[in-house]
Amino acid sequence: MSTATTNHAVVSMHGVFKTYRLGQHVIPALQGVDLTVQRGELLALTGPSGSGKSTILNLCGLIDTPDSGDIALGGQSVGGLNENARTLLRRDALGFVFQSFNLVPVMTVAENVDYPLFLAGVPAAERRERVAAQLAAVGLQDHAQHRPDALSGGQRQRVAIARALIKRPRLVIADEPTASLDSYTADQVLDLMRERGHAEGAAFVIATHDSRLTRRCDRVVALLDGRIQSS
């Protein structure tokens, strides 16, 4: 943590190994990965299926643990945290955008976006203001009371982005955020992520196969067989 680079790091991985067991087989997912994501950075992870993109997302998102190596969030190691502490850290510092949106279907758009603030114990009045502002920022203020199933794919992903950014996280984990969208909508969603990410000061780690998306990211990390090939 002594360099200027790491002082600005939102998340950093050092010598991270991860394997999965599939029956009798041991599959190496990550083999000594070192990666640092800077504040406000839009980082794309690319590579073929099984190259380790999703594993890096899971580890950065604190929903999985490495076999060895260290992961630090905001300069502090998360290795010693128990499950509840990791959950609370996700709640307070991380946002997620999924390929299939993963909105809660029984909640309205506003309730979906409000949920992270509710979890964080933000007072109701403040929540109402922030949700309204966030929905306006993603252009969905007129859909606040709609259910997700009344929205198009692009609109749903905008709701998911609004939900991920509403609590002003340091890091947003995005797994193939444009894979379910047509190219025009995908461009719009990417623009939105860049714009809102910069506005909120959040870094994005995005796993993607979409070359149009990678071209517009600040940095692209190519993975192969659990190792970083280029950065």
Next chain:
Amino acid sequence: MNNMPPRLPALRGSVPPEGVRSALGRPGGETYAWLKFAIQNTLRNRRRSLVTVSIAALGTAAILLAGGFALYTYQALAQAAARSNGHLILGKPDQFARDEDMPLQHGMDDVGTLRAQLLADPAVRQVLPKVEFSGLISNGDKSTVMMATGVDPDGEFAVKGPFLTMTEGKVLVSGSPDAEVMLGAGLARSLKATPGSSLTLLASTTDGAMNAMDVRVKGIFSTGVPDIDKRLVYTDIVTAQKLLVTQRVSSLGIFLDRMESTEPVQQRLAAQFPQLKVQTWMDQAFFYQSVRDLYNRIFGALGLIIGVIVVFVVTNAMAMAIIERTREIGTLRAMGTLPSQLMRTLALEGMVLGGVGALAGVALSLGISVMLYVVPVNMPPPPGRSVGYPLNIAIDPLMYITTLAAMVLLTMLASSWVARKTVHMPVVEALAHT
């Protein structure tokens, strides 16, 4: 770390202090939000929820109706027992403990003073002496065994109310110059007696000699139990004492203002008259106790089975709902929802299903119970009896509250139990669930 915004939690120890603080002790309104979420979730699959609620409602109604029927039966039998002999029965200890070698061997003398003392108690409404004896009753051609009771007619038949049905003639009255009797319907049929018939009572006196007395039939009654109707004879106490050549009585039946006074008055009288024994109606109500023991077992088992069925149905519905939502649960966990918070909302979801079902069951049970009072339905005579009885269902607030609370609690616990595995599943696994 100087450049880090203050919002990022400090990672000291194993749990971020701020995170822990905000996760615990949230202000009011949070429970409402989780409850709202739970209600929204129950409406996802409306048909499944409707079936679950319906079964919970039917189960609750079945428990309440069966329980109400048993309770009404207990109350009716208790009333009958208390009106038959009195809420309390006062006599010499041997009267209750030992057999008599001679009639009224353990009887009480000079009960006039004792009656006056008993009537001074504010909870005592009536004190009725009773002479119980056995002997023969004859129409001149045929003699048969009788179980006779000498009573104070005016008081006795006033308190018996609906528990003695006159089939012919009239009831006895106090102070009648003639020696009169009332016969059970079976006994009257056996002796071919009708109101106005002359019969002869034959019994052993308190000295052991045989005595006979001619009596006239005043009325014929039915207790509803054929075996009793074949033997039972009522006469007034003066006639009984003349026949037995004594001034004694077997016991005093004490009738109270209400059933609940039984125990306190028993304690008062036991302290006031230590030389006498005070039994309660329940000590002599062997039929009541047998029925209660039987019904408690039958309806207890029935209630248990119904409760288990309801819990299984709610558990099954919740299990399906949770499996279908595994990925969503993974999403909520990824976003920072604690397993305990998810357990709570899923338990609330089960509570909503069970609670709404139980409330509907309460309404159904209340409706049926009230309807049975408005539109009476008669049950066929039970074994050993000759008359049916009205089907009534008691409405007991404590039973309703207990059943409702048990249903809500059981469905909450069942939902928590089926949810525990999924909410503790690794988030990556839950998100990959298809």
